[in-house]
Amino acid sequence: MIVVNTETIPGMQITQVKGIVQGNTVRTKHLGRDLAAGFKNLMGGELRGYTELLIEARRQALERMLSQAEQLGANAVVNVRFSTSAVTQGAAELYAYGTAVVCQPDAAPV
Amino acid sequence: MDPDLLGPLCGLGCPALLLFMGLTVGTTVERRHKRRLSLREEELSGMLVTDLRTFPPDTDASANARLVFGEAVIAADYLKTFLARIRKIFGGEMHSYLSLMERARREAILRMLEQAQEFGYDSVCNVRLETSNIGMAQGRRGAAMVEVSAFGTAYRRSGAAL
Numbered sequence: 001m002i003v004v005n006t007e008t009i010p011g012m013q014i015t016q017v018k019g020i021v022q023g024n025t026v027r028t029k030h031l032g033r034d035l036a037a038g039f040k041n042l043m044g045g046e047l048r049g050y051t052e053l054l055i056e057a058r059r060q061a062l063e064r065m066l067s068q069a070e071q072l073g074a075n076a077v078v079n080v081r082f083s084t085s086a087v088t089q090g091a092a093e094l095y096a097y098g099t100a101v102v103c104q105p106d107a108a109p110v
Numbered sequence: 111m112d113p114d115l116l117g118p119l120c121g122l123g124c125p126a127l128l129l130f131m132g133l134t135v136g137t138t139v140e141r142r143h144k145r146r147l148s149l150r151e152e153e154l155s156g157m158l159v160t161d162l163r164t165f166p167p168d169t170d171a172s173a174n175a176r177l178v179f180g181e182a183v184i185a186a187d188y189l190k191t192f193l194a195r196i197r198k199i200f201g202g203e204m205h206s207y208l209s210l211m212e213r214a215r216r217e218a219i220l221r222m223l224e225q226a227q228e229f230g231y232d233s234v235c236n237v238r239l240e241t242s243n244i245g246m247a248q249g250r251r252g253a254a255m256v257e258v259s260a261f262g263t264a265y266r267r268s269g270a271a272l
Contacts, residue, residue, distance in 0.1 A: 004176065005236050043139065043187050
């Protein structure tokens with residue numbers, strides 16, 4: 001599955017557009033991470049727990065989007081966008097959406 | 111010790127200690143981070159990064175493009191929060207938070223580039239930056255953190271030698 005956030009794929013031709021696919025998730029870390037974050041707020045520095053949280057959330061949202069694309073019989077998702085929102089403190093909502101398409105290699109090499 | 115003095119002393123002593131820690135630890139952390147950022151940026155200076163929505167003409171069509179990401183969550187220290195609170199009284203630019211935002215953005219972009227390099231790409235186009243709000247800074251007294259995600263499409267340039 002090819003996933004890009006551009007409208008085209010180099011070397012590929014989009015033959016069929018399947019429509020929008022989406023995936024979202026709301027995730028949180030355990031209490032210990034929140035406490036550690038509170039402490040880190042005194043000293044400065046990176047909050048690794050929350051960085052991990054963002055990575056996990058993105059991966060999960062993407063996975064859900066891709067499984068939808070698979071169900072539609074697409075082999076690529078183009079123009080992928082992400083959107084985040086603040087549901088509650090310590091949680092991350094991530095929403096991924098894109099257009100599922102069927103593509104095939106260009107007949108004439110570019 | 112006179113118990114009447116203990117309360118005010120603790121009340122004054124704790125913030126003073128935290129401010130001191132912010133000044134020492136926080137400033138050191140920030141300085142080191144900025145130095146590391148510059149070094150890594152130097153290493154990755156060969157990569158072409160654009161926010162163009164379409165692929166530049168020299169794109170290598172034989173290599174599949176793919177999405178790459180980078181995330182960074184950076185916390186403010188007590189000193190920064192304190193300075194920001196003072197700034198809020200007078201208004202104007204919050205310099206202490208400005209450097210925080212800059213560090214988070216640079217870190218997120220660097221992580222994205224490192225991921226692209228790991229997969230064997232030499233360019234990233236259509237880079238987008240986004241902020242998130244895990245900490246809900248407005249609702250919490252004194253805590254501030256910056257969450258930045260960067261993402262873009264990694265591709266290979268046809269002219270570039272790998």
